[in-house]
Amino acid sequence: MQICSLLGAFFILWAFIASSYDKMDKNGLLYGILNAVGAALIAVTLWEPLNLGAFILETIWMLTGLVLIFRSLKASRKSIQ
Numbered sequence: 001m002q003i004c005s006l007l008g009a010f011f012i013l014w015a016f017i018a019s020s021y022d023k024m025d026k027n028g029l030l031y032g033i034l035n036a037v038g039a040a041l042i043a044v045t046l047w048e049p050l051n052l053g054a055f056i057l058e059t060i061w062m063l064t065g066l067v068l069i070f071r072s073l074k075a076s077r078k079s080i081q
Contacts, residue, residue: 001045008041012061029072036065 015034018024024031039062046055 004041005045008038008045011035011038011041027068027072029069029076032065032068032072034065036062036069039065 011034015024015031015038019026019031039058043055043058043062046058
């Protein structure tokens with residue numbers, strides 16, 4: 001489980017640091033993927049034993065990342081048409 005939490009933290013920090021230095025679009029697909037996957041990996045490690053507050057935080061973070069992914073894909077489809 002440690003590898004899940006470390007990988008999740010790496011993905012989230014990668015997105016945060018890259019966007020902070022204007023190397024990644026905060027509304028882009030990669031940003032959403034890194035945040036959603038990173039939060040999901042961390043959330044898995046919080047289930048047993050349950051850390052409810054942190055689990056809720058990571059679940060909402062993951063859902064926000066999924067919304068970003070959906071919006072990014074929708075915008076890219078519109079630009080193609």
